[in-house]
Each structure stands twice: as C-alpha cells, then as structure tokens.
Amino acid sequence: MSIQQTPNWLMQRAYLTPDRVALQKDNQQLTFQQLHENVSIITKKLHCLGIKKDARVAILAPNSIQMVELLHACKYIGVITVLLNTRLTTHELVWQIEDADVEAVFADGNYFDLLGDSSANVIPLEVLNETQPKEDGLCIQTEFELGKPDTIMYTSGTTGSPKGVIHTYGNHYYSAVGSALNLGLHHHDVWLACVPFFHVSGLSILMKSVIYGMKVIIHEGFDPKVINHSIQTENVTMISLVSTMLQQVLTDLKESNQTYPEALRCVLLGGGPAPKSLLERSKELGIPVYQTYGMTETASQIVTLSPEYSLTKLGSAGKPLFHSQVKIMNEGKMQESLQPGEIVVKGPTVTSGYYKREEATLASIQDGWLSTGDIGYLDEDGFLFVLDRRKDLIISGGENIYPAEIESVLLSHLSIQEAGVIGKDDDRWGQVPVAFVVATGITESEVKKYCLERLAKYKVPAEVRFVTELPRNATNKLQRHKLQEYLR
C-alpha cells in the first residue's frame, strides 16, 4: 500500500512522546503535550473567527512560539498558510496577500503597521490572544492527506513577478524523512532555528520537530554571540545557517577563543555556494558542515554534501537525498558526466506547483522533473557541481533576489528609461545587487529612495551606475552577463 495519509503530526507526537520538549525560546519550554494543548485552544479561536478548512490565512511574524502554535493550529483546521517575509515592503506584501486570495492575515504587533492602511483583513496576534475559543462545529484534521496543500511561500522568478510555491503535507513530510535518512536521527537531537520560519529552511525545522519528536530552540533574530552561547550551553546538535551567518559565528568564536562542543554534529549550510576559505576554517575547527543545494520549490535541501567530502569535493553541492534524483539536461538530452547543462530534479519534495500559475507550473515541472534554471554538472562520482544559480539569481545573505523584480521597479520611475540589475560579490553578504540605468534628471540617492519605498531593503541596489546604453542582443533582450564586464 502506498501512503496517502499520516496521523496529524503534532497530535501523534503528543500521543507518542508527550513529555519530550518540543520548543524552547528564551526561558520558555513546551513539551509536545503542552504544545498540542495550546494549539487546540488556538484552533478554537480561529474557529470562532470563522476561519475554515481550505481557506488561505497568512502569517506575518518573526520566529516565536506563538507563530509556531498558529502554524500548527492552521494544520489542525486544514487551512493553507501563506508565510510572509517580514522584510518585504507594504507594496510587496499586499501583492502576495491579494495573489494568494488570503482571507485573514495574522500580524505580529511590530509588523502590523506595514499593513495598517491596506485593504487586507489584518488581525493582530494580540487580538487572536483575546478571542474566545469556540468548540461548537469545529472539525479537526486527525489525519493529513499528503497530497493536499499545506503552506504557500512566494518566490520571484525570471519574470519579476513572484509566484506562490505550494508545499503539500507530503513535500514537508518527505523533506524531513529524506533529511533523517541522510543526517541520521538521534534521540537527543536539538535543532537550533535562527533562520526565519517564513523561509523553507526555517519552516522545515518545525516540520522535523513534530515528525521526529525533536526539540527546537527558537531564536527570533541572528546575533552571533547569542547563537554561540546557545550552541555551547544548550546541547544543540544541529543548526541551519547560511554562509554569512556561519562566517559571523566563526569570527565570534575566534574572538572569544572558544570551540564548539562535540555534541554539535551538523551545521546544515544553505543559501548558495560557500566560499572555500569558510569551508577550510570550519574544517580546521572540526565543525561538521553539510553544504546543501535546494530551493523553495524543493521544500529545502534536495542535494547535500557530507563533511567528509567538503574539501575533496570542494565546490560540490553533493548528492541527492534518498528519495530524490538529479540529472543534467541540455537541449532535451541528458548530459554525460562532466558535461554542463540545466540541473533538473525529481522527488517527493518537489512542489506540486505554483498557486494559480498553471502555465508556469507546466513550464517548470514535467513528469515530476523540476527544471531548476540552474546550470551545473555531475562529476564521475555523481557529485553535483552548481556552476550558475538560476539565470541571474542574486543570493544576498541567504535571501534570493531576482534582478527582473528590481528592474521592473526601476522602470516604473518616469525618469528611468532602461534598467539592468546584476549581483556584485560582497565580503559580508556574498552578493549585493547593483543597478545599471539609462536615466535623466535623477540622482543615485533618489533612485535608492524610490526603491526603498517599493522593495525590501535587501533588494535595494547597493550601487546605481548611470550608463548611456545597456548591452542587448539582436532581439533586444538584455544581456545581463555583459553587465558583469561593465562592473569589472
């Protein structure tokens, strides 16, 4: 028999391992039983607010226990949760809220103002707290249908307009199982979560927590000193980081003349390729770094490199997780090893599609194979090397930035005739966006200010360069790779 349902994950955990710690934040700890009880109450409050199965509800909040409880409560009801990036502007948020047909947005107090004037149905988390629980007529999902949508996260693409990536229960489930088959699973594992839950790298930690019965230590923000203290004193065995974070914790570690306890058995490193020097420093310090390759569309890592290969296969993203497959395609043909081409992946963590974007879904996924848009090759041993992330993708501090999205904002300014955006190497962030514009009567700071009103801060060009024309090919298509030459 193939699997179609599993028991509701948190409910099953509250039954199987009620007394294990599920979540910890600052001085607060919740067991799976306590978490289930809190979630049950929130479920009744959502019911009182009229939130029904299959509705789309958005969450705009930083990492917190309350956010996790709300996430689980949505699963209890069968609501599809849209996870909003707290770094976005009002304009970007409203766009996603409308696109996802969201019925209600639960917003943390600090982010409420961002949406205060919008037409969205915004409910501050404080209001949810004060809502009376209602039980009458409430129907709880005691089982999860693995094929059904669970969450939606937006990611931009080459077109510039973000698309809602649908994650089914199955996507999250197999991501957790595939990771366990690769990294192993110990009874005393504790995962430190300092990456945001509105990204799949963070959300996947929460799914692992209930599927494994594992404690998660939640950090709201990223402070290298605080993270290092947590690792050193709280029996952390696993942590998810992006390169810039790893760099910062290692620097702090060196400055404070400390090392990590042996209990730390996995640093799961995502968000783009890691610099060689960083991997070498990690190796010297005996830190077990697992490099990963993945994207929102694959519900986090789909290819991982074990620490034993981190230097011998330097630059490689590793091999696929147990359920997944990778092939390299070029003009409809599978490439031999060492021959580059588009990276195409398959497996049960691949998204079922983009919300309301049938055409884009069909263009990306065929027969279960997802065309990533990234370029790479497999070596003789089957290790994946990523040569180029999705055409023109800029990865800055673990956040994906799509040039087309910034260009479309730039072009909306009346004084800008043409615009091209590329990534520039940056010691701290990996990359930062740089804009080339053909414009008259506007200064660099005016351009930046205009962007800042419309784009998340990390997307605002670090530099704006004024040029007389942009490199284009015969069909007038912008040749961004030529802008790299302008940069040099």
Added chain:
Amino acid sequence: MSIQQTPNWLMQRAYLTPDRVALQKDNQQLTFQQLHENVSIITKKLHCLGIKKDARVAILAPNSIQMVELLHACKYIGVITVLLNTRLTTHELVWQIEDADVEAVFADGNYFDLLGDSSANVIPLEVLNETQPKEDGLCIQTEFELGKPDTIMYTSGTTGSPKGVIHTYGNHYYSAVGSALNLGLHHHDVWLACVPFFHVSGLSILMKSVIYGMKVIIHEGFDPKVINHSIQTENVTMISLVSTMLQQVLTDLKESNQTYPEALRCVLLGGGPAPKSLLERSKELGIPVYQTYGMTETASQIVTLSPEYSLTKLGSAGKPLFHSQVKIMNEGKMQESLQPGEIVVKGPTVTSGYYKREEATLASIQDGWLSTGDIGYLDEDGFLFVLDRRKDLIISGGENIYPAEIESVLLSHLSIQEAGVIGKDDDRWGQVPVAFVVATGITESEVKKYCLERLAKYKVPAEVRFVTELPRNATNKLQRHKLQEYLR
C-alpha cells in the same frame, strides 16, 4: 506531492554511499557498490532463464549473501518474490508454490530434495550460479512503484489454509522509515540478522539496510555463543530476536560471565509476549529491549515499547509507530481506554491484501483498518496491552502456529474422528501445540509420525491426548478455550 515512486533502493545506495559495507557473513563483506554489481549479474542470469517482470519466483533458502543478492535481483526485474519457510514439509511447500502461481523456485542445495519430486520448476542455486548472464532486452526497474507488490509470505489463519500476504514496496519502505523514526538512525548502526529472511522480521532488516545505508551481519542459524561473540566483537548496535532466543543468549552471557558492549543500543523483541522474568533480567544487565507487536500483515512491528517503559508498563506492547494507528473495537464500536476488544490497526505498512483471496482481504481490511483478530486494550496513557493473540494462535519459538491447520491434518487420518489443538506453556519455546483427539486404533506415536510427514516439525503436537468427546457449543463449533481446562 504524494510519493508514488522512489529510486531503486540498492541502486540509489550504490550511488549515494558506494563504499559503506552493506552485508557481512563470516569472513565475507560486500559494500553497496559490490552488492549492486553482483545483483546486476544475477539480474542478467535471471533474464537468461526467461524470468520476467511481474512473474512470481520463490526462494527456498536459509540466510545467506546469495539469497539477499537474489532477492534484490528480483526487485531489479520487478519479479514478485515468494519467500518459503525452510522448515515446512514438501506437502506444505508445494501447496504454497501452487497457490502463488510460482514460475520458478530457487532452492538452496540442502533444501532441493524437499521439492525434487514435485511438479514445481525447481532451480538449484548452483545452477543459477552457472547460468550465463544475458543483457539483450533486459529492462531494469530504476524506480520502485510503492503501490506495487514486492514480496509474498504465507501465513495461516483461523481457517487452517495458509494465505499469501502481499507486501508492496511501500509496505517495506514505511516499515523501515517508521522504525527509524522510533529507534533513531546512527551512521554507525550495524544490525545483526539471525532471524530468517523468509519471515518478515528478517526480511525487514534487509529492507532497512538499503533504505538506511546500513551494514547487516548475517547469521545462517542461531547459536547463542556465536551470536554473543558477534555482538561483542563486531560493533553490533541492533539485533532482532524472539523471546526464546533472548533467553538463550542471556543464559550464555551469564555462563560466560560477560556483558554486552554499550554500542548495542536496541534489542528488537518480536514473536509474542515476553515473560516478565526475561524483561527483568534484561533490565538488570542494562540491555535495551524494545518489545514489539506486529504480524506478517503489518510488515513486522507496528507497535513498540521503549526500554524506559519495559517495567513500568510491564506486559504492554507499547505505542504505534509514527505512521500507524491502533484502536480497540467491540461490536462495531470503538472502546474506551481500559475496555478490551479486537485490536484494529491502520497505516502504510498494512498489507494490500492476501494473494487471490479477495474475500479474506475484504473481511480483514476495511478503509485501511486491519482487524487483527487479537484481543487487547489501551490504557489511560494509550499503551497497548495484548490479552490474547489471534484466536487460538500458538506462538512457539517465534513461529506462528494455527490450530486449525494441524486439526485439518489430524482429521485427514482415517482413524481420527475429531481433533482440537491448543497451545501449552513451555519453558523453552514459550508454547508448544497439544492435540486432543477422538480416535480408535491409533497410538500417540503414530499420530505424531503422521503429522511429521505433513507438517513442519515445530507444528507437530508435542502431546496427543485421547478423549471421548470434544467440547462444542450449541452450533457444534469446537470450543478451544475449554480444552485449556482439560489441560489443567
């Protein structure tokens, strides 16, 4: 997306972890890469013999590397493997071979004679060795469809005639994953297999090996001294045993004044309830015993008790694996906690059904819920207590014995008019079968000899008692529970 396929397990392992040891027996070791290469050759030999996808092929052999290779080769082709119990008689074997529409039986040399005179197409393993590999036209399953049948194992029932339990790829896959989510998964895990691979307790170890990438140490037979030596010198972390085996290894351990290394982190105990004294001795010796409840129909364990509860919840079988659910039913109604009733289970390891027994399948499985026929209850904390195994089931040294099967052999003798079989407690085997017969002109030893020609040795009644009548109810149905009073 729900999962429908996985990559071929062994092929994926040979790709992901080629150099890890997959199998060890005596002085021979095979890595996953070597195992894959051997299996590929056997696949070509099977192809040469005309064995095709979806055919049913039987294996009659004790635990060996060659048997494991053949098992994987069958999966490569998509053959459904029927696993035959080497302890059965010719009569029993031929019945199963015919019932399963087996095209070819691969028999170990020592067991070939059992089938030598039958009409079955029996191929000695030596002949397979000498067969020339053929590649032309061979089609390998590079992916497994989880819903498709993989293996068949026979189990008797209350009717007395054995039924072929179909295990899909998915049954085996989720059994391995469910076990890992419960027991954890360490990179250095080594599983000792001394239970036969023709039982699901043994077969499931092999499935775990390729799904986890884990080393399995194969023992052909069970010798407590040899097993203890293996545990003490070969870094064994996990072992599957039945109670009588555990009793014997503990006795040997005591006699030789030794203990087990700390590396041994799990003794998975199946095959019926364990005596309290055995659990207490294990606890004293610091041996982590996980008691399990399961059956062929659930592809091995479905409920497990962790060592920390082995004495506080003494007598309990534990809680279900993560994907599985247990409920207690009585006259169509779900029972409250502490109320006994039939144990009914659900989950992705539940068989898709009995081979060619649609009616029996429908009678046992409804909406995914399998009626086990066992009686039990759940306590206030949700721990399962099994009161009575499947009506009248006798468990002897981990082997299931169904009274109806023995009774039907007894009744086939012209001198026996009536027969009833029940289990009697036995220090060594847990239980042994005892027969009550109404007969004339036949002695106890003649009855035993008659049975020995038709039944596996472990099924032959240890005692035959002659009575003038058997206890029957108003509808003339044999009341086996009343025979227990005769015994006392």
